[in-house]
Amino acid sequence: MPIVVLEVYLAVTVLLFFAGPVNWDVPSRPKLMAFLVLNYTGLAIGYGWGIRRGRRALRQLQAPDAGSLRIPTYLPRLIWLSMVFTVVGAAIRLYIMRGGFSEVLATILNPGAAYREAQIIAQLDRDGQLTAAAGAHWAFRVTTLFQALNGLYFPLGLACWSRLRPASRAMFLISVTVGVVFTMGIGAQSGIGAFVFASLPVALFSIYVRGRRLTTAPPVIAPVMRTRSRALRARLLAVGAVVSVLITVALFQVSRAEDTGKDLDASNFLVGQFGTPSDRGLVRATGTRANFGLIATVQYLSHGYEGLALAMELPFVPMYGLGWSKATQVMYRDYLGGRDLFDRSYLARNEVQNGWTALILWSTIFPWIASDTSFYGTVFAMMLIGFVLGRGWTAVVVRANPVGFALLAQLFTLVFMFPANNAVAQTLDALFSFGGVAALYVASQRYDGARSAGRGSQRGNRQFATAAS
Numbered sequence: 001m002p003i004v005v006l007e008v009y010l011a012v013t014v015l016l017f018f019a020g021p022v023n024w025d026v027p028s029r030p031k032l033m034a035f036l037v038l039n040y041t042g043l044a045i046g047y048g049w050g051i052r053r054g055r056r057a058l059r060q061l062q063a064p065d066a067g068s069l070r071i072p073t074y075l076p077r078l079i080w081l082s083m084v085f086t087v088v089g090a091a092i093r094l095y096i097m098r099g100g101f102s103e104v105l106a107t108i109l110n111p112g113a114a115y116r117e118a119q120i121i122a123q124l125d126r127d128g129q130l131t132a133a134a135g136a137h138w139a140f141r142v143t144t145l146f147q148a149l150n151g152l153y154f155p156l157g158l159a160c161w162s163r164l165r166p167a168s169r170a171m172f173l174i175s176v177t178v179g180v181v182f183t184m185g186i187g188a189q190s191g192i193g194a195f196v197f198a199s200l201p202v203a204l205f206s207i208y209v210r211g212r213r214l215t216t217a218p219p220v221i222a223p224v225m226r227t228r229s230r231a232l233r234a235r236l237l238a239v240g241a242v243v244s245v246l247i248t249v250a251l252f253q254v255s256r257a258e259d260t261g262k263d264l265d266a267s268n269f270l271v272g273q274f275g276t277p278s279d280r281g282l283v284r285a286t287g288t289r290a291n292f293g294l295i296a297t298v299q300y301l302s303h304g305y306e307g308l309a310l311a312m313e314l315p316f317v318p319m320y321g322l323g324w325s326k327a328t329q330v331m332y333r334d335y336l337g338g339r340d341l342f343d344r345s346y347l348a349r350n351e352v353q354n355g356w357t358a359l360i361l362w363s364t365i366f367p368w369i370a371s372d373t374s375f376y377g378t379v380f381a382m383m384l385i386g387f388v389l390g391r392g393w394t395a396v397v398v399r400a401n402p403v404g405f406a407l408l409a410q411l412f413t414l415v416f417m418f419p420a421n422n423a424v425a426q427t428l429d430a431l432f433s434f435g436g437v438a439a440l441y442v443a444s445q446r447y448d449g450a451r452s453a454g455r456g457s458q459r460g461n462r463q464f465a466t467a468a469s
Contacts, residue, residue: 001204002393002408003047003386006415010040013419017302021295024275026309035312035375036305039366039382043415046383050390054398068210070400071160072444079160079168082153083175089143089150090182096139147429148436151179154195155405158202159396197416198409201393205405209397273355274306304419307363310354311346316374319344323371324381325425326359345371365414368422385414392441403444406437 014036017024026032143150157164157172164172176195183191322328323345332338342348346367347358356363369381389411395404410424410433417423424434 001208002201002389002412003044005200005204006389006412007040007044009416010043010418013302014305016298017305020298020302021278022275022299022303023278024306024309025273026306027313028309031312032305032309035308035366039379042379042382043386046386046388047390048386049383050387050392051394052390054390054394057394057398068400069159069396069402071163071402075156075160075402076164076168079153079156079164080171082149082151082156083171085146085149086151086153086175087178090178092139093143094182144428144432146436147432148440150429150433151194151198151409152406152437152440154179155198155202155409156402158199159205159402159405193416194409194413197412200412201396201405201408205396302419304362304364304421307347307350307356307361308366310356311350311363311367311370312375314346314349314353316370317344317349319371321372324368324422325431326368326422327425327428327431330428347371362420364420365418365422368425385411389415395441395445401444403441407441410434410437 014033018029018033153172153175157168161169179191179195183194319341322332322341326342329341333340342358345358347363350356350363350367351358366375366378369378373381389408392404392407392411395401396408414422414424414434423430425431
């Protein structure tokens with residue numbers, strides 16, 4: 001199911017681009033469509049390779065507890081450490097960025113103004129003109145280094161919810177509340193989306209894996225009604241989370257438009273020189289406030305394909321392995337003394353050549369990767385991402401390793417943001433978070449409790465015999 005959900009989502013974003021409220025001026029529609037089909041097919045092929053070993057293992061599996069998770073002793077302590085870090089880190093950053101509770105409350109009530117201020121700060125930072133107290137610099141650096149802990153509790157806590165103590169559950173809810181306040185306090189809806197993306201692998205596991213017979217082992221007398229009830233709750237929560245994030249995006253877009261004094265007539269929304277309003281699209285402009293929010297959400301999900309189409313017409317200029325990540329370029333420039341290579345990227349050259357602003361409008365993940373591989377090589381990156389995604393899903397289904405959910409949360413965020421950018425490498429926070437989670441996942445493999453023949457399988461078969469008798 002993971003690859004089905006992701007591919008359906010990507011297909012919807014492509015459909016919204018080609019049949020949405022804007023007739024985009026695409027240099028070559030067949031070329032763009034062929035490129036997207038090839039790369040998104042490559043993602044599915046890589047995923048198939050990634051789960052191949054898991055399929056074989058399930059056919060040979062004799063353990064009775066397929067679909068359950070094995071919780072190592074260190075995991076509850078890791079969840080607590082992550083929750084404390086998330087709360088403290090968010091409080092420190094909000095205080096530095098906003099100055100106090102009243103300012104945070106003001107940004108929550110007016111997310112459009114918060115987003116505008118955050119964009120100004122980000123631009124000053126990119127230009128090297130941002131000044132702050134030394135303590136603030138160090139606070140940001142320390143929280144960045146340990147960014148893997150920020151939000152790590154969320155997928156792990158959801159996966160292990162039934163085994164958390166009441167105090168841990170209460171702290172979990174506090175941490176989620178703080179995370180939502182933080183992301184709204186800086187005017188970014190992407191943080192809300194990250195919660196949804198991180199919850200989807202756990203929801204899919206609850207619906208399609210937990211409590212179901214996945215192996216060739218003898219059937220177990222299982223609480224069928226409890227399994228169905230859990231799956232139904234997971235479905236309702238997943239649907240509710242997706243609807244909530246879509247409504248949040250729409251409200252944020254309306255707030256941003258109102259803050260900048262933009263007319264809420266959506267007929268000219270984000271078109272400018274790059275296209276014309278469509279009167280035959282799936283979503284049409286009517287001039288109402290709600291309609292503006294709907295069209296803004298459609299554009300939010302799909303306009304990056306226009307930036308991609310324009311960038312594909314530019315020549316390849318190598319970036320020496322740093323093009324895929326803005327964060328690695330920043331580290332090379334600011335900490336290793338190298339020059340700024342961003343002007344060599346497809347995104348920067350696309351802004352100069354075509355006026356498609358590099359770091360404000362989206363251009364999908366592909367120009368980032370292509371800045372190192374050319375557009376001919378992006379399909380291999382898609383295969384690699386799909387392969388790692390498949391291995392992560394295998395880890396939680398076959399090996400019962402709950403840390404796999406942390407890796408899947410990162411990868412789901414990455415794939416859901418394909419139409420936007422390279423989400424796990426865009427900022428230093430994102431890069432350190434992804435790298436730390438990947439390292440934690442690799443280190444957790446010795447705790448994965450593999451269900452192959454040997455340790456535990458004979459004991460499991462004896463339990464089956466006892467249950468059957």
